[in-house]
Amino acid sequence: MIYLWVLKEDLLIGIYVFGKTENWNFYEFLSVLFGISDSTVSRDFNLVTDVLHDKLKLQDVFPTKDEVIRYMPPPFRMHCKNVRIIVDCTEFEIQKPASPMGQQMTFSRYKNANTLKGMIGITPNGAISFISELYSGSISDKELFIRSKLMDRLE
Secondary structure (H helix, E strand, O other), rough: EEEEEEOOOEEEHHHHHHHHEOOOOOHHHHHHHHHHHHHHHHHHHHHHHHHHHHHHHOOOOOOHHHHHOOOOOOOHHHHHHHOOEEEEEEEOOOOOOOOOHHHHEEEEOOOOEEEEEEEEEEEEOOOOOEEOOOOOOOOOHHHHHHHHHHHHOOO
C-alpha cells in the first residue's frame, strides 16, 4: 500500500494505491485529474521518482538506539523493550527475463513466478528505518538478511 499526496489547484488530495488492480490504472487516473496524457504522467512520474531517489539515497535515516527508545510506544516499552527494528522480506513479481539464466536466478518457488526480493525494517513506532537492496527471487530470507549487513548497523 502506498499513500500519495497530489496537489491540484491548491487542493491537496490523498490517494491510496493498493497495488495493481485490473480495473484501475494509476497513470490514467492522474492523466484525467490533471488533463494531460498517460505518457506525460508516466514520464513525469518516473522523472520525479528518479530525482527523489538520487537526492534521498544518501540520507541515512537509521536511528540510534536512544532515538528508538525515546519514541517507542508504551506497549513496546512495557513488553518488548529490547526491540530495535522489525524486519520483513517481500517479493515483487517482475517480467520474465529473456535469458534462461535470468529466469532461473529470479524464479521464486514461493510465488511460482520471477521476482525480486527485498527486506524492509521499521522501528517500533512504525517509521521506515531500513530498506535493503533488491536481490533475485531465489535468495532465501536468511541469506538476504546476511547480505543486507543490517546487523552491522545495530548498536
